[in-house]
Amino acid sequence: MATDFKSIPIIDIGPLLAKCDDPKMGQDSGVAQVVKQLDQACKEAGFFYVVLRILFIQFEPMKDGKISIFCFIIFLSVMVWCFVIDQKGHGIPETILKQVKNLTRKFFELPYEEKLKIKMTADSGYRGYQRIGENITKGVPDMHEAIDCYKELKPGMYGDLGKPMEGCNQWPIQPTNFKMLMEEYVSLCTELSRNIMRGIALALGCSPYEFEGERAGNAFWVMRLIGYPGVHSANGSDIPKEDIGCGAHTDYGLLTLVNQDDDITALQVRNRSGEWISAPPVPGTFVCNIGDMLKIYSNGLYESTLHQVINSSPKYRVCVAYFYETNFDTAVEPLDICKERTTGAKKFERAVYGEHLVKKVQTNFVY
Ligand SMILES: N=C(N)NCCCC[C@H](N)C(=O)O
Ligand SMILES: O=C(O)CCC(=O)C(=O)O
Numbered sequence: 309m310a311t312d313f314k315s316i317p318i319i320d321i322g323p324l325l326a327k328c329d330d331p332k333m334g335q336d337s338g339v340a341q342v343v344k345q346l347d348q349a350c351k352e353a354g355f356f357y358v359v360l361r362i363l364f365i366q367f368e369p370m371k372d373g374k375i376s377i378f379c380f381i382i383f384l385s386v387m388v389w390c391f392v393i394d395q396k397g398h399g400i401p402e403t404i405l406k407q408v409k410n411l412t413r414k415f416f417e418l419p420y421e422e423k424l425k426i427k428m429t430a431d432s433g434y435r436g437y438q439r440i441g442e443n444i445t446k447g448v449p450d451m452h453e454a455i456d457c458y459k460e461l462k463p464g465m466y467g468d469l470g471k472p473m474e475g476c477n478q479w480p481i482q483p484t485n486f487k488m489l490m491e492e493y494v495s496l497c498t499e500l501s502r503n504i505m506r507g508i509a510l511a512l513g514c515s516p517y518e519f520e521g522e523r524a525g526n527a528f529w530v531m532r533l534i535g536y537p538g539v540h541s542a543n544g545s546d547i548p549k550e551d552i553g554c555g556a557h558t559d560y561g562l563l564t565l566v567n568q569d570d571d572i573t574a575l576q577v578r579n580r581s582g583e584w585i586s587a588p589p590v591p592g593t594f595v596c597n598i599g600d601m602l603k604i605y606s607n608g609l610y611e612s613t614l615h616q617v618i619n620s621s622p623k624y625r626v627c628v629a630y631f632y633e634t635n636f637d638t639a640v641e642p643l644d645i646c647k648e649r650t651t652g653a654k655k656f657e658r659a660v661y662g663e664h665l666v667k668k669v670q671t672n673f674v675y
């Protein structure tokens with residue numbers, strides 16, 4: 309159950325990533341610490357930041373200009389170590405987080421006619437560009453434009469269940485390298501999410517692989533490249549008109565990774581008393597949150613917390629949200645161990661992820 313949290317915790321998941329391929333990771337003390345923090349954050353807020361790599365903000369021995377050989381060697385070794393970690397592809401370098409947002413911004417700067425070349429329709433499997441106000445949340449048009457992308461579904465792959473989502477992603481030709489960068493980004497986010505889910509599985513008291521195999525071994529994913537216009541002063545008035553960029557909603561799957569612009573606070577998360585708590589940008593991190601499927605698996609121990617986006621800055625805001633889901637056709641129901649940890653009774657009925665997604669998409673867009 310969400311609590312009256314006032315801020316969102318920051319978790320350094322380095323120790324988890326370092327051991328994530330070790331079946332005995334649960335016994336490692338560094339992993340155990342991360343798992344404890346994940347458990348607390350998921351229970352209290354359903355939201356947390358993950359730091360991918362500790363950056364050297366200030367190297368203490370260099371502060372006054374003096375530096376010993378010993379300290380310098382240690383410093384170098386740590387840098388080499390960070391490099392090796394990157395090479396393994398565990399962490400996602402901050403430069404990639406930035407590139408993805410930059411290319412997204414460039415696309416939204418194109419003339420409307422250009423953007424319409426990859427227009428989203430029901431026939432494209434809801435993939436492609438949607439103009440401002442096209443996405444609807446609780447009956448109200450959202451003040452954002454976006455490109456929606458989904459893991460490809462081949463015709464007939466999931467029978468009638470998958471039919472509405474069948475299609476190929478539509479990538480802009482301009483800027484060039486768009487498709488390549490985004491596909492690389494999806495694969496990095498997929499790997500990172502799988503590893504965070506190992507930590508969350510441990511936090512629930514399960515095997516680290518609880519969300520693999522039948523459940524999410526062939527995880528479906530969604531990516532939304534989103535642009536929120538800044539506020540403009542209404543004609544003749546000094547009062548800026550503030551619109552809802554994205555109305556209050558929960559996410560649909562297991563875990564969301566939000567890569568948001570560094571200089572605008574716009575994402576807000578609702579706590580138990582109904583206050584909206586800001587999730588300000590923390591450069592180099594992802595904001596992570598729990599989706600509806602994980603709420604069901606955990607029997608409500610972890611909640612998919614309501615959140616919304618209001619860009620009250622004059623600047624255009626870009627955000628790239630990646631959603632890690634179960635397999636498309638997985639039927640999700642509360643895990644026994646989670647029922648035991650809650651009231652003993654099952655609080656949620658089983659739901660098929662693909663059905664949940666299709667229902668959402670068909671109400672988000674009315675064609
Ligand atoms: N795939 C995800 N989570 N997309 C989030 C969009 C949230 C707004 C949508 N109109 C809604 O009401 O759900
Ligand atoms: O723009 C953001 O910060 C979050 C977007 C979001 O919540 C979503 O697309 O589901």
Ligand SMILES: [Fe+2]
Nearest residue numbers: 557558559615
């Ligand atoms: Fe969301």
